Amino acid sequence: MAPKTRDLLISAAADLLDQGGLEAVTLREVSHRAGVSHNAPYKHFADKEALLAAVAAKEMTRLGSTFAALEADHSAPEDMLRSAMREYVVWALSYPARFKLVFGTWTTGTEELAMAAESSRTILIGLVGTAQRAGVLPSGDVERTAALLQAVVHGAVDLALSGHLAIGGKGHASPEDLVDDLLRHLRISATAATHRKS
Amino acid sequence: MAPKTRDLLISAAADLLDQGGLEAVTLREVSHRAGVSHNAPYKHFADKEALLAAVAAKEMTRLGSTFAALEADHSAPEDMLRSAMREYVVWALSYPARFKLVFGTWTTGTEELAMAAESSRTILIGLVGTAQRAGVLPSGDVERTAALLQAVVHGAVDLALSGHLAIGGKGHASPEDLVDDLLRHLRISATAATHRKS
DNA sequence: ACCTGAACACCGTTCAAGT
DNA sequence: ACCTGAACACCGTTCAAGT
Numbered sequence: 001m002a003p004k005t006r007d008l009l010i011s012a013a014a015d016l017l018d019q020g021g022l023e024a025v026t027l028r029e030v031s032h033r034a035g036v037s038h039n040a041p042y043k044h045f046a047d048k049e050a051l052l053a054a055v056a057a058k059e060m061t062r063l064g065s066t067f068a069a070l071e072a073d074h075s076a077p078e079d080m081l082r083s084a085m086r087e088y089v090v091w092a093l094s095y096p097a098r099f100k101l102v103f104g105t106w107t108t109g110t111e112e113l114a115m116a117a118e119s120s121r122t123i124l125i126g127l128v129g130t131a132q133r134a135g136v137l138p139s140g141d142v143e144r145t146a147a148l149l150q151a152v153v154h155g156a157v158d159l160a161l162s163g164h165l166a167i168g169g170k171g172h173a174s175p176e177d178l179v180d181d182l183l184r185h186l187r188i189s190a191t192a193a194t195h196r197k198s
Numbered sequence: 199m200a201p202k203t204r205d206l207l208i209s210a211a212a213d214l215l216d217q218g219g220l221e222a223v224t225l226r227e228v229s230h231r232a233g234v235s236h237n238a239p240y241k242h243f244a245d246k247e248a249l250l251a252a253v254a255a256k257e258m259t260r261l262g263s264t265f266a267a268l269e270a271d272h273s274a275p276e277d278m279l280r281s282a283m284r285e286y287v288v289w290a291l292s293y294p295a296r297f298k299l300v301f302g303t304w305t306t307g308t309e310e311l312a313m314a315a316e317s318s319r320t321i322l323i324g325l326v327g328t329a330q331r332a333g334v335l336p337s338g339d340v341e342r343t344a345a346l347l348q349a350v351v352h353g354a355v356d357l358a359l360s361g362h363l364a365i366g367g368k369g370h371a372s373p374e375d376l377v378d379d380l381l382r383h384l385r386i387s388a389t390a391a392t393h394r395k396s
Numbered sequence: 397a398c399c400t401g402a403a404c405a406c407c408g409t410t411c412a413a414g415t
Numbered sequence: 416a417c418c419t420g421a422a423c424a425c426c427g428t429t430c431a432a433g434t
Contacts, residue, residue: 005398021303026426037400039428044398048427100303103360105219105294117362138383143364147357147371148350148379155353156345162301164315164348166341173345181346182380185336189383192390203417225408235419237409242417246408 006044008034013055017097025052053110056102060113063091064120071127077134078183081127085153085179092157093175099157124150136183138190152182204242206232211253215295223250251308254300258311261289262318269325275332276381279325283351283377290355291373297355322348334381336388350380 012033016025027048028038045051066087070080092099102113128146131137137145156175159165166173210231214223225246226236243249264285268278290297300311326344329335335343354373357363364371 021305027428028426036398038426039401039430040399042428096303103356103362105298105360107219114361121362121364140379141371144371144375144379147354147363148376150362151350151353151357151373151376152346153353154357155349155351158301158356159345159349159352162303163312164301164319165345166319173339173342175349177342178346178349181338181342182350185383185387188390189386192386224406226406234417236407237411237420238418240409 005034005036005040009036009041009044009051010054010058013051014059014098017055017101018095021097022101027051049106049108050110052101053106053108053113055098056104057110057112057116059095059098059102060116060120063088064116064123066091067120067123067127071123077127077131078136078187081131081137081149082179082183084124084127085149085183086176088150088153089157089175089179093160096161099161103154103158121146121150132190135190135194136187138186138193149182153179203232203234203238207234207239207242207249208252208256211249212257212296215253215299216293219295220299225249247304247306248308250299251304251306251311253296254302255308255310255314257293257296257300258314258318261286262314262321264289265318265321265325269321275325275329276334276385279329279335279347280377280381282322282325283347283381284374286348286351287355287373287377291358294359297359301352301356319344319348330388333388333392334385336384336391347380351377 009030012030013025015033016029027041030051031038031040034040041048041051045054067084070083070087073080073083075083106113125142125146128137128149129142132139132142132145153175156165156173156178160175165175207228210228211223213231214227225239228249229236229238232238239246239249243252265282268281268285271278271281273281304311323340323344326335326347327340330337330340330343351373354363354371354376358365358373363373
């Protein structure tokens, strides 16, 4: 079936976001690309922010799906975790404006985005729990360990996007490098704790 | 001496940023608060983005200064490092809009901001080097280790600001918690390497 | 239920003119 | 060198009206 106006608006907004960043997303241009008048969006969304929230929610849902697919792979726990982190990095670097939008400042509470984010977070926590039981991540609160991992990927990617990461220097600290470094140190920390116990 | 128009514009912009976020920063309102006409800013800045870049540069310089002050304290290396991370967190949570601005997407290259950021990064690298020599951080490329630390604070703070950090749950993963967790694991990792060597 | 055209208030930017 | 008032193009949002 042909996509409805609402979906056309969301897609057009996402395209404009990729092409020219958030400032390029005008309700008028979005409407034009969807083939409707410049105020038709108000029949589908409360305002511009509600449309952007729909784009963000869709994006977050997609990220959660790739995490879920990884879980079904049944590869080694640390590889699964590293793959999830890499998906996060690739997604953010490929669609920086979408990434910035998803984690941007929302003035109104966006229920749909919050639910999608919670769902993705739950899947990530599952991966972290598995890795903990396999002994490649330190034991301790799962949510907190998952938050530590998400903080590195998220921070590394955001710094890279704003040019505040020393990629040029001898350090060559790409987001992937930093994730690998953290995973390595966490595995060492987990191993040290095990040895102390046994 | 009385502050000149240029400085008044920068201060007014920063105030509006704190009060209502980036969207509240209008050249017209900034001008009004500075007591000049709505197009006077164009005699001091090329355009709106140039004014915002000046605000960002000033902010980044201030952050670098607090880092430098910490270095002069001569306290224990790990404490100095933790204090620097806490300054970063407190600054970002106190002035979220300024934080988002500094690490936002700049369409035009902003030389002033880039230099201030480079300066702050250099100071942080100094702190990291000292901590490495004290054995509380793993050895390895200084810049890369500094980048890992910055990625965690930055990511934790950005996630907290956008509500994607599980503060409510039992994990209670505040940015400060995550920084402490990272420093602890890195110290363990550093210690494990030392023991292996000796 | 969904869409349109006209209209309003607001904004960034430019320009001619003033001191 | 710095500032002003008028003007232009553009944008988000609202409203009355159409099917």
